[in-house]
Amino acid sequence: MVVKVEVGTYIKSQGILRKVVLVIIGLPLALLLVFQIVLVGSFMVPVLIPFIILSYLSVWLVYYKYAQNTPRLKLPYNPIRIYKIIYVFVECVDELLTGPFLPTFWQWLRVKIFEPSLPSQSLKKNIVYSENQPNRKLDIYLPSLNTQKLNSKSHSATVEPSETAPSPVIVVACGGTWNKAGSRDVYSPMAQTLRKLGYLIVLVECDRYSDTKIGDMIAAMQQAVTWIFSHIREYGGDINQIYLMGHGAGAHLASLAIIHDALSSLDLLPESGLASNRIKIPTWRLNKAPKVRGLILFSGIFDTIAQYDHEKHRGIEEISGLSRVMGLSGSPSGLTSPSALLLHVLKCRNQDTLRSILPSKMLIVHGDKDNIAPLHTARSFFNQLCKVGISDVKLKIYSNMKHINPAIGFLAQTTPFCVSLLNDVESFVQS
Numbered sequence: 001m002v003v004k005v006e007v008g009t010y011i012k013s014q015g016i017l018r019k020v021v022l023v024i025i026g027l028p029l030a031l032l033l034v035f036q037i038v039l040v041g042s043f044m045v046p047v048l049i050p051f052i053i054l055s056y057l058s059v060w061l062v063y064y065k066y067a068q069n070t071p072r073l074k075l076p077y078n079p080i081r082i083y084k085i086i087y088v089f090v091e092c093v094d095e096l097l098t099g100p101f102l103p104t105f106w107q108w109l110r111v112k113i114f115e116p117s118l119p120s121q122s123l124k125k126n127i128v129y130s131e132n133q134p135n136r137k138l139d140i141y142l143p144s145l146n147t148q149k150l151n152s153k154s155h156s157a158t159v160e161p162s163e164t165a166p167s168p169v170i171v172v173a174c175g176g177t178w179n180k181a182g183s184r185d186v187y188s189p190m191a192q193t194l195r196k197l198g199y200l201i202v203l204v205e206c207d208r209y210s211d212t213k214i215g216d217m218i219a220a221m222q223q224a225v226t227w228i229f230s231h232i233r234e235y236g237g238d239i240n241q242i243y244l245m246g247h248g249a250g251a252h253l254a255s256l257a258i259i260h261d262a263l264s265s266l267d268l269l270p271e272s273g274l275a276s277n278r279i280k281i282p283t284w285r286l287n288k289a290p291k292v293r294g295l296i297l298f299s300g301i302f303d304t305i306a307q308y309d310h311e312k313h314r315g316i317e318e319i320s321g322l323s324r325v326m327g328l329s330g331s332p333s334g335l336t337s338p339s340a341l342l343l344h345v346l347k348c349r350n351q352d353t354l355r356s357i358l359p360s361k362m363l364i365v366h367g368d369k370d371n372i373a374p375l376h377t378a379r380s381f382f383n384q385l386c387k388v389g390i391s392d393v394k395l396k397i398y399s400n401m402k403h404i405n406p407a408i409g410f411l412a413q414t415t416p417f418c419v420s421l422l423n424d425v426e427s428f429v430q431s
């Protein structure tokens with residue numbers, strides 16, 4: 001059994017843009033305060049009242065947008081909750097200004113403008129993978145004609161997969177399914193980067209909230225993987241090397257689809273009272289289906305119960321789609337938590353049987369500055385996989401890396417961070 005914990009270094013931006021923005025915004029505000037002190041004699045009333053009103057209106061607009069699907073929309077009045085939500089918003093803005101988003105975006109835009117677009121024969125778009133749900137579609141990115149190992153020094157080339165052995169297949173579960181943010185177009189840069197390593201990339205767009213809940217999302221993922229096993233040979237893919245990859249909610253979807261069905265196949269699912277009657281996750285019966293070789297999980301949400309507590313502590317549980325996606329009005333059930341399901345198996349001492357059904361390889365990549373999905377939940381999930389006895393499981397922790405960084409990092413393939421991520425994926429698949 002191969003068990004590894006590695007620490008990587010994420011090169012943090014110096015935050016020059018943030019400093020510029022702070023100067024542009026802060027300097028006029030400072031002059032305004034001085035002006036008010038001179039004329040009014042006090043700056044507390046004229047400044048704080050508009051700020052408080054604006055804060056409440058902003059938070060209420062967010063509630064109207066993201067919390068209107070609750071059984072009863074109730075706007076917050078508690079100033080502590082208002083402060084917490086504003087603080088989370090400022091955190092997100094700061095992450096964009098200090099993180100890799102803007103510099104990486106400019107590099108990606110430069111590549112898009114000056115490099116030729118992907119030829120049509122290398123991209124198969126809008127393939128329907130569900131006969132009963134024509135809106136369930138996937139895109140297939142064939143391996144590059146001149147496959148390059150993306151690092152600063154070495155380059156190698158191969159020929160088309162049709163002339164060589166079948167290519168490993170990476171199935172990407174698009175994240176953002178809890179807030180309608182995920183789509184195949186968002187993850188297209190990631191697919192175009194990974195295909196240059198010689199992999200066949202499949203972008204799967206599953207159902208998204210609020211149209212559906214977790215059961216339908218899992219069903220869509222199962223149908224997509226079943227379709228891939230049946231048809232991917234036609235595109236030069238190797239059915240013996242199919243990996244599921246996800247980021248954030250996509251990592252949760254991929255891991256839950258596999259682990260929940262493995263327990264269901266062995267009749268090991270825990271009883272959760274009324275929650276088990278309200279959560280309908282379809283069975284796939286992995287002991288009868290083709291077996292996925294491995295999971296590649298970036299910044300994943302593996303413990304929905306701990307995630308709900310974390311969001312409640314931050315004051316955003318009412319605007320987060322977590323509990324509603326899981327089909328519950330409060331804290332999610334253990335049935336929707338990959339980590340809780342593994343813990344249940346370990347308590348029942350059935351890990352030997354479960355190990356024979358689960359994928360033999362798993363890679364978990366997480367950042368120690370992830371404010372959305374805390375690092376300790378990824379560590380717990382990794383430890384549980386080790387106790388189950390997965391033959392090859394690896395946890396890669398990047399210092400200074402936040403939640404969104406892996407998804408953005410694949411935009412510009414020449415950055416050191418992207419090269420490091422690609423090395424993680426390549427070494428995992430080839431091991």
